[in-house]
Amino acid sequence: MSGESKSRGPLFNVLIVVGGLIFGFGLGFSHMARPEVVLNFLQFEDFGLLFVMGGAAVVTGVTFAVASRSSGRAPLTGKAYTRRLKSFDRNVLIGGGIFGVGWGLSGICPGAAYASLGIGNYPILFAIGGMFAGAYAQGLWRKHSVSDRPVSSEAD
Numbered sequence: 001m002s003g004e005s006k007s008r009g010p011l012f013n014v015l016i017v018v019g020g021l022i023f024g025f026g027l028g029f030s031h032m033a034r035p036e037v038v039l040n041f042l043q044f045e046d047f048g049l050l051f052v053m054g055g056a057a058v059v060t061g062v063t064f065a066v067a068s069r070s071s072g073r074a075p076l077t078g079k080a081y082t083r084r085l086k087s088f089d090r091n092v093l094i095g096g097g098i099f100g101v102g103w104g105l106s107g108i109c110p111g112a113a114y115a116s117l118g119i120g121n122y123p124i125l126f127a128i129g130g131m132f133a134g135a136y137a138q139g140l141w142r143k144h145s146v147s148d149r150p151v152s153s154e155a156d
Helices: 012-029 035-042 048-070 090-106 110-118 124-147
Strands: none
Touching: 012 110, 035 048, 035 090, 090 124, 110 124
């Protein structure tokens, strides 16, 4: 067991599942788990998704602002709040483009794909299978590309 998972409280996994259930219920309730609604948004025909995402961003932003000021520690892990910066590089740009094309073709993003199963959209399993296959292929590609690089004698 890793050191990180040892520091988590006993209710950590339960809270994660409850949060996921609330998220999934919200996606289903707002009809954002239906690919045709997402595709209508991407074709500028229905802007409901914009309001759902905006509402979620506001609630999340306020929650993090209040939580980080009140205790300075994450409630589930007890770790200090810190900024996690990811450089904007070629991999982020290409990966984001591939993700966007997949989202546009399938009409569904990963979170909504799982919620879509809950409303009976079983053909979405093909998209979920594609997400797993794509992630696996990327892992193989990264492993192959890293193993082809010469080992540097310099310390990082």
